[in-house]
Amino acid sequence: MNIQHEMLLNTIRKLGDNSKESYVIFDATNNHCVLECNDSFCVLTNTTRSQLLNHDYFSLLSNEEQMTTIEMIKQKIHSGVMVQAKLHHSCFDKPPFWAEIQALPFQNNENETVFVLLLVKDVTYYHTEDFFMRLEKAMYEAIEKDNPFDKKMSIICSGIDEFFMQNISSMVLIKMEENQLQIYTGNNKPKSIVERCKMNSFYKKVMLERTSILIENLDDIDIPIEHKMFADASKKTAGWFVPIYNQQQQAIGLFAIFFKPHPGDQEFFEKMFRKIGALVALAYTYAKTQKKIMDLAYIDITTGLPNRHSFLNKIEKEKERGQNGYIKILKPSEFHQIVELYGREAGDELLRQIAKRLNEDKNEHNEYIARFTSSSLIIFNVISNEDFLNYEKRIKEIIRQPFIVSGKQIYITVKTGIAFYNDDIKIADAIRFADNALSFAANRPGTHMEIFTQERNDDLEQQMTVLNHLSQALKNNEISVNLQPKVDIRTGEIQSIEALARWISPKLGFVSPAIFIPVAESAGKVREIDTRILEIVLSWLAERKRLGKKLVKVAVNISPNHFYYAHFVQDTLKLVQKYDIDPSYIILEVTENVGLVDFQTALSIIQELKSYGFETSVDDFGTGFSSLSYLQRLPFTELKIDRSFINAINDAATLAIVRSIIQLALNLGMTSVAEGIENEEQVEILRALGCTVGQGYFYYKPMMIEQLDEILDK
Numbered sequence: 001m002n003i004q005h006e007m008l009l010n011t012i013r014k015l016g017d018n019s020k021e022s023y024v025i026f027d028a029t030n031n032h033c034v035l036e037c038n039d040s041f042c043v044l045t046n047t048t049r050s051q052l053l054n055h056d057y058f059s060l061l062s063n064e065e066q067m068t069t070i071e072m073i074k075q076k077i078h079s080g081v082m083v084q085a086k087l088h089h090s091c092f093d094k095p096p097f098w099a100e101i102q103a104l105p106f107q108n109n110e111n112e113t114v115f116v117l118l119l120v121k122d123v124t125y126y127h128t129e130d131f132f133m134r135l136e137k138a139m140y141e142a143i144e145k146d147n148p149f150d151k152k153m154s155i156i157c158s159g160i161d162e163f164f165m166q167n168i169s170s171m172v173l174i175k176m177e178e179n180q181l182q183i184y185t186g187n188n189k190p191k192s193i194v195e196r197c198k199m200n201s202f203y204k205k206v207m208l209e210r211t212s213i214l215i216e217n218l219d220d221i222d223i224p225i226e227h228k229m230f231a232d233a234s235k236k237t238a239g240w241f242v243p244i245y246n247q248q249q250q251a252i253g254l255f256a257i258f259f260k261p262h263p264g265d266q267e268f269f270e271k272m273f274r275k276i277g278a279l280v281a282l283a284y285t286y287a288k289t290q291k292k293i294m295d296l297a298y299i300d301i302t303t304g305l306p307n308r309h310s311f312l313n314k315i316e317k318e319k320e321r322g323q324n325g326y327i328k329i330l331k332p333s334e335f336h337q338i339v340e341l342y343g344r345e346a347g348d349e350l351l352r353q354i355a356k357r358l359n360e361d362k363n364e365h366n367e368y369i370a371r372f373t374s375s376s377l378i379i380f381n382v383i384s385n386e387d388f389l390n391y392e393k394r395i396k397e398i399i400r401q402p403f404i405v406s407g408k409q410i411y412i413t414v415k416t417g418i419a420f421y422n423d424d425i426k427i428a429d430a431i432r433f434a435d436n437a438l439s440f441a442a443n444r445p446g447t448h449m450e451i452f453t454q455e456r457n458d459d460l461e462q463q464m465t466v467l468n469h470l471s472q473a474l475k476n477n478e479i480s481v482n483l484q485p486k487v488d489i490r491t492g493e494i495q496s497i498e499a500l501a502r503w504i505s506p507k508l509g510f511v512s513p514a515i516f517i518p519v520a521e522s523a524g525k526v527r528e529i530d531t532r533i534l535e536i537v538l539s540w541l542a543e544r545k546r547l548g549k550k551l552v553k554v555a556v557n558i559s560p561n562h563f564y565y566a567h568f569v570q571d572t573l574k575l576v577q578k579y580d581i582d583p584s585y586i587i588l589e590v591t592e593n594v595g596l597v598d599f600q601t602a603l604s605i606i607q608e609l610k611s612y613g614f615e616t617s618v619d620d621f622g623t624g625f626s627s628l629s630y631l632q633r634l635p636f637t638e639l640k641i642d643r644s645f646i647n648a649i650n651d652a653a654t655l656a657i658v659r660s661i662i663q664l665a666l667n668l669g670m671t672s673v674a675e676g677i678e679n680e681e682q683v684e685i686l687r688a689l690g691c692t693v694g695q696g697y698f699y700y701k702p703m704m705i706e707q708l709d710e711i712l713d714k
Contacts, residue, residue, distance in 0.1 A: 009115060019119055022038065022121065023117060024118050032058055033056060034054065034056075035053070044120060046093055066087055073085055082105065083103045087101060098123050125339055128344065135276070149287045156279060168259040169230060169231055172256075173203065175251065179198065183197060193227075200222060207243050215239040216237075239257065241256055241257070242269065252281060253280070255276070271343075310370055318380070323382040326380065327379070327427075327430045328434060330376060333415055335351075338410060342408070350405050353403050358377075399411070415438060416438065416450070437450040473503060480503070483500070483704075484497065484701065484702040484703070486693050489691060489694045490687065498557075499534075499537045521559055526562060541585060556587070556589065558588050560590065563605065569608045584613045584614070617673075620675070636668075639661065641672065642675060646696070647676060658686075663690070674693070677696030
């Protein structure tokens with residue numbers, strides 16, 4: 001048993017190394033003690049292996065507000081279920097960070113979780129970015145609703161409490177008339193804190209010196225005793241005092257942040273509260289001058305660029321004047337890597353510099369540039385016809401010189417999505433089209449632009465039309481079945497049959513499964529289609545059985561969404577029993593990636609299906625990203641080789657792949673099925689390679705049930 005555990009541990013270690021993520025491995029049977037971690041995890045948590053080994057991993061996550069989540073994680077891993085969560089993660093002698101963890105449990109033969117591989121990713125930037133976006137949104141909504149200043153400060157304080165959880169206690173002190181400071185705290189404001197206090201010498205010093213002040217021992221400074229009691233109530237011994245300035249660089253107040261000191265807190269608090277201070281200043285200025293606040297509501301705080309609201313306001317005004325033009329969404333390909341390396345401010349600075357170079361290179365271009373998302377700019381220019389080759393040259397010239405970010409020279413590539421707008425195309429649609437084009441551009445190497453075409457718009461409209469008619473099609477039983485035999489290559493006899501969904505709409509005509517199946521998956525209707533096909537097949541088999549005719553195994557495609565449906569197995573079994581058909585006549589086909597979604601659940605489902613007599617098949621093998629180790633452990637009956645390999649089987653490299661797949665199926669005790677066979681030459685090659693079953697136009701095209709009845713009855 002020890003040898004088996006060591007072999008399993010080595011395998012898990014290799015998986016962790018191959019993941020390229022920070023990871024830790026702990027013993028689920030021994031108080032979750034850490035058995036292994038990589039250097040990346042040590043760097044992330046500012047620890048050494050010796051500090052971590054044999055310690056309970058969950059002690060790094062412990063705080064009262066996370067206990068429910070931690071218990072949920074423990075319960076799932078001990079049930080053998082992979083779990084993903086976002087938690088506040090402790091760090092030795094440094095501030096905690098927000099971590100996205102993915103726990104992969106490994107069980108022994110008794111279904112007991114023995115080890116857990118836990119991948120840890122620092123998502124503090126993304127969590128912080130989301131926090132700021134929500135805080136900004138809440139603040140702007142409060143401004144638009146003309147909420148009182150107290151309400152706006154409540155939003156700030158509650159947001160700080162939510163973000164930092166129990167790690168700090170904070171107050172916002174705003175300068176009022178008569179040398180007074182108005183005090184704001186979060187929702188749990190103690191009764192001892194009065195609403196106002198005098199601006200004593202220390203608080204005045206913070207505001208006048210124009211720099212934040214770190215105090216390691218609160219007893220060393222003269223602040224109101226109520227404020228020290230506020231800090232002491234949550235066992236905070238140090239203080240960080242940050243001045244708040246308005247746009248005119250006038251001190252309007254300060255943050256008093258009480259915490260347990262960490263060596264790395266200073267820089268973090270400096271950046272964090274400088275940005276929150278900008279929101280406080282925004283609310284403060286609005287309280288003084290509503291007009292100025294409305295102007296600032298259209299500015300991206302972190303870059304100084306116009307924001308999305310400003311962009312929409314500007315372009316709508318141009319459109320009202322009858323001006324047409326183009327919308328471009330521009331994104332640096334390396335934005336997220338730069339942020340991960342140098343911080344969010346580096347990403348902001350990069351966008352600021354790109355916008356500056358674009359503005360300097362405007363020439364005759366009538367452009368308006370704004371920040372679109374955290375990682376992209378949006379541009380519109382009023383022009384009826386544009387030479388996009390010149391635009392591409394312009395972009396390449398702009399990025400030819402490096403950008404200076406965080407003191408580093410950085411070269412970037414840029415992706416652009418472009419869409420036209422006019423009287424017939426709404427601005428919201430044009431932005432959506434440009435965003436769609438950007439998604440296509442993102443998949444191309446180097447600096448690249450994509451222009452949204454009418455063909456893409458037609459595709460989107462077609463998908464929407466299909467979606468609109470799909471519900472009615474299911475209600476009216478418009479979805480039918482065609483059957484295509486699978487043939488024993490050695491004898492030519494029909495070995496089994498595949499059921500294929502067909503839809504002939506009274507309004508749309510023939511709708512390809514390649515179109516309506518993805519739409520059904522997106523709309524959550526694919527389970528109804530799968531069930532409809534299965535029921536048609538079972539009804540056909542039941543009729544043949546009643547007439548005493550030969551029965552043949554039938555394969556029915558099951559979508560991943562349906563496969564993981566909680567009642568999938570039992571619902572399928574009830575259908576089979578309803579029509580009095582032996583489950584061994586039903587083969588359930590799934591895509592090869594189904595095991596990667598949730599391996600333990602997939603294994604459980606396939607084993608349960610097998611126990612009832614159902615067979616399972618891996619469809620279109622070779623086109624996805626399946627793990628061979630997963631395939632080895634999932635008890636599939638059949639392995640279908642995708643038609644793209646059969647079409648190119650004369651190619652030496654493709655032939656080698658097909659040979660390997662057939663050998664893999666043989667070694668795993670599976671039947672290999674070649675899809676898309678079209679000629680005798682392919683049959684001969686496949687027969688020589690040891691493939692046993694074939695399917696394709698060479699043998700039979702998909703046909704209606706009545707046609708197949710005639711063939712089977714001969």
